[in-house]
Amino acid sequence: MADVADELTVRMRAATLRLGERDLWRGLDLDVAPGEFLAVLGPNGGGKTSLLKVLLGLYRLTEGSVEVCGRRPRRGSDLVGYVPQQKAFEPDAPLRGRDLVRLGLDGHRWGIGLGGRDTRRRVDDAIAAVGAAGYADAPLGLLSGGEQQRLRIAQALLGDPRVLLCDEPLLSLDLHHQQATSELIDRRRRESGTSVLFVTHEINPVLPMVDRVLYLVGTKWAIGTPDEVLRSERLSELYGTHIDVLRVHGRVVVVGAPDAPHGEGAHHHHERDDDHELEHADGTGRGSSWV
Amino acid sequence: MGLIDYLRLAAVQHALVAATLVAVISGLIGPFVITRRAAFAVHGVAELSFTGAVAGLVWANNAVLGALLGSLVVAGAIATLGVRQSERDAAIGVTLAFGLGVGVYLLAHYHRNASAATSILFGQILGVSTGQIVLLSIVAAGVLAAVAFLYRPLLFASVDPEVAEARGVPVRLLGLAFLVVLALTVTEAAQIVGTLLVLSLAITPAAAAHRLSARPSLVAGLSIAFALLASDGGVLASLTAPDVKTSVFITTFSFAIYVLARLAGTRLRRGRRAAPED
Numbered sequence A: 001m002a003d004v005a006d007e008l009t010v011r012m013r014a015a016t017l018r019l020g021e022r023d024l025w026r027g028l029d030l031d032v033a034p035g036e037f038l039a040v041l042g043p044n045g046g047g048k049t050s051l052l053k054v055l056l057g058l059y060r061l062t063e064g065s066v067e068v069c070g071r072r073p074r075r076g077s078d079l080v081g082y083v084p085q086q087k088a089f090e091p092d093a094p095l096r097g098r099d100l101v102r103l104g105l106d107g108h109r110w111g112i113g114l115g116g117r118d119t120r121r122r123v124d125d126a127i128a129a130v131g132a133a134g135y136a137d138a139p140l141g142l143l144s145g146g147e148q149q150r151l152r153i154a155q156a157l158l159g160d161p162r163v164l165l166c167d168e169p170l171l172s173l174d175l176h177h178q179q180a181t182s183e184l185i186d187r188r189r190r191e192s193g194t195s196v197l198f199v200t201h202e203i204n205p206v207l208p209m210v211d212r213v214l215y216l217v218g219t220k221w222a223i224g225t226p227d228e229v230l231r232s233e234r235l236s237e238l239y240g241t242h243i244d245v246l247r248v249h250g251r252v253v254v255v256g257a258p259d260a261p262h263g264e265g266a267h268h269h270h271e272r273d274d275d276h277e278l279e280h281a282d283g284t285g286r287g288s289s290w291v
Numbered sequence B: 001m002g003l004i005d006y007l008r009l010a011a012v013q014h015a016l017v018a019a020t021l022v023a024v025i026s027g028l029i030g031p032f033v034i035t036r037r038a039a040f041a042v043h044g045v046a047e048l049s050f051t052g053a054v055a056g057l058v059w060a061n062n063a064v065l066g067a068l069l070g071s072l073v074v075a076g077a078i079a080t081l082g083v084r085q086s087e088r089d090a091a092i093g094v095t096l097a098f099g100l101g102v103g104v105y106l107l108a109h110y111h112r113n114a115s116a117a118t119s120i121l122f123g124q125i126l127g128v129s130t131g132q133i134v135l136l137s138i139v140a141a142g143v144l145a146a147v148a149f150l151y152r153p154l155l156f157a158s159v160d161p162e163v164a165e166a167r168g169v170p171v172r173l174l175g176l177a178f179l180v181v182l183a184l185t186v187t188e189a190a191q192i193v194g195t196l197l198v199l200s201l202a203i204t205p206a207a208a209a210h211r212l213s214a215r216p217s218l219v220a221g222l223s224i225a226f227a228l229l230a231s232d233g234g235v236l237a238s239l240t241a242p243d244v245k246t247s248v249f250i251t252t253f254s255f256a257i258y259v260l261a262r263l264a265g266t267r268l269r270r271g272r273r274a275a276p277e278d
Helices: A002-007 A048-055 A097-106 A117-129 A145-157 A175-192 A232-239 A274-281 B003-007 B010-035 B039-060 B063-081 B085-108 B114-122 B130-159 B161-166 B171-193 B204-212 B216-240 B246-272
Strands: A010-019 A022-032 A037-041 A063-068 A080-083 A163-167 A195-199 A212-217 A220-224 A244-248 A251-258 A286-289
Touching: A010 A048, A022 A212, A022 A220, A037 A048, A037 A175, A048 A063, A048 A163, A048 A195, A048 A212, A080 A145, A097 A117, A097 A145, A097 B130, A097 B161, A117 A145, A145 A175, A163 A175, A175 A195, A212 A232, A220 A232, A232 A244, A232 A251, B003 B010, B003 B216, B010 B039, B010 B130, B010 B171, B010 B204, B010 B216, B039 B063, B039 B085, B039 B114, B039 B171, B063 B085, B063 B130, B063 B171, B130 B161, B130 B171, B161 B171, B171 B246, B204 B216, B204 B246, B216 B246
Parallel strands: A037 A195, A037 A212, A080 A163, A163 A195
Antiparallel strands: A010 A022, A010 A063, A212 A220, A244 A251, A251 A286
């Protein structure tokens, strides 16, 4: 058993995070194995993004313990890679695709950093690995959302992380690019054993890849395989109200969850700021959602 | 007197040295100003160097020193009042209005040389003393060293703050450091082109460079080159037309470069559009 525990990439015990007056989650126990694909689901304000921030070393737990590869999370650690939600760059952003990728390697270091042959080779390799070589030298602001997101993944993988944290990486991508992006992430964890924590509103695009689901609602949470967690009884218990989970043509549909006004394909404005998330947390909009 | 004869004059040599120093640091920070949308901060700090300069004249009979020290106060005030991005412009406006009021009050107490005070608004490049050159050189060296040290994380924090923070870049602290660097640069530039025209060196060359390239190092290089062209070109041109102020030439050259870069850049980008979709 000790060996298994040593290998865990993420280990949280009785973890509680309080922001301001409110607990986001309480008593969270989480083990993530190398190469595991964990989807993190739940309504806005449930603390999904905050969980990633704890693992990035940006937030401290209020109670409990957290380890990434056996160590306390530390800001700027190479053990962790981060892919943010797709957010278009300005058309006149003063960098090319390859410059964005390179920032993932040495953007946090002081100095000008002329970058030798080795830097260039590593950047080239990372770009080739995500199939972005064809447009890596074009101005970043002129690339499509899907192209930018591929470069983001190359950027996150350049440090060769053991854990890849993805915060709604598919948001506002079309179906084709959603698929391409999630396949890149899936391939990485299969080939390199990188654990993936994948925060998302829609599980369906990644459902075939997901090993386990962490579902955060209020201060409550549930963890297990998609079949264990995405059930009417389980979610009703979490939300404290009647929820129907339907399976339609291999897709999961959650009906009746509060604070889920977005249907599949609808553009949902995701609040980056946790303060904003809190404001929306007790939103009463009831509707159906494709989780 | 021909151009060569002018170049033998100490005043002209001083002007060229000052113009060069100012162009290098303005051109260097310009791309960051644009990426961080800090044009209003440039304008605010520049106008407030009027207040700092008047204060320097009143208390120490030294406008440049007063302006430089004042700019640090202004950077601190803007950073303190405008912690959130959304309230930054308001913080600059608030600081700017009050600061100018203080400047007007101080000006009423300065009875010696009124033109020394008013020339702050439009620059006094042909009256730069050796002592001022030394001071400007020290500040320029400091700004260069600071930007060189901050360069990569500052670029990261400017173009991609969310991921930069996740990578451990101290985004907030860099914002403050950049404000200080910006304040010193802008105040130095204000001595040459005047507080009202600083944008022609701190924004326009960088805006032109942005039109021509998306390679960070090339954008910085072009921005500095354009600033040098406008600044030193403006000083030289004004020697041939003594009744036109130097800053008029500098702003005109700088604007002309921008228009040309826009025309060239539009064609460049149209070509790049053809970049293949995946």
